[in-house]
Amino acid sequence: xxxxxxxxxxxxxxxxxxxxxxxxxxxxxxxxxxxxxxxxxxxxxxxxxxxxxxxxxxxxxxxxxxxxxxxxxxxxxxxxxxxxxxxxxxxxxxxxxxxxxxxxxxxxxxxxxxxxxxxxxxxxxxxx
Numbered sequence: 001x002x003x004x005x006x007x008x009x010x011x012x013x014x015x016x017x018x019x020x021x022x023x024x025x026x027x028x029x030x031x032x033x034x035x036x037x038x039x040x041x042x043x044x045x046x047x048x049x050x051x052x053x054x055x056x057x058x059x060x061x062x063x064x065x066x067x068x069x070x071x072x073x074x075x076x077x078x079x080x081x082x083x084x085x086x087x088x089x090x091x092x093x094x095x096x097x098x099x100x101x102x103x104x105x106x107x108x109x110x111x112x113x114x115x116x117x118x119x120x121x122x123x124x125x126x127x128x
Contacts, residue, residue, distance in 0.1 A: 039064045040117060044124040047085035048072065055085065058104075060124075065117050067094065067107040076104055086120055 039062040048070060049055035058070040068084060076082065076096045083091040084106070094106040112120075 039069070040121045042121055042124040044087070044120075046070070046087070047091075048074070049083045049085070049091070050076065051081045055083075060084075060086070061103070063117060063120060065108075065111045065114055067097065067105065069103055069105045071102050072104055073102065074104065075099065082106060087123070089120075 047055040048058045058072040062069045080096040085091045093109040097107045098105045
């Protein structure tokens with residue numbers, strides 16, 4: 001039995017009886033393909049601001065209750081605090097979860113209410 005090395009075995013005759021398992025404290029991070037809520041496509045301009053910096057214009061390309069994806073020229077390290085300002089709404093605090101090319105995926109610190117997501121999507125489509 002190796003307690004910290006990961007593999008352990010309690011008893012058994014080597015023929016499949018007994019207890020065999022693996023112990024690990026490693027936690028696999030959620031990937032961007034494993035969503036907490038479904039993304040809704042949008043096409044709208046918004047402001048994105050890092051802590052201590054001026055806001056820049058970005059294009060929001062999808063939105064969910066738990067996050068968003070923007071197209072931008074910015075290069076932001078994973079974990080960067082940002083605030084997303086959608087037209088007519090207060091800024092929403094988020095954290096950069098990933099960046100690929102000119103797309104940045106962010107997770108909201110507090111999820112949006114589904115009715116707020118619906119309202120934003122309707123506004124973006126011109127159906128407010």
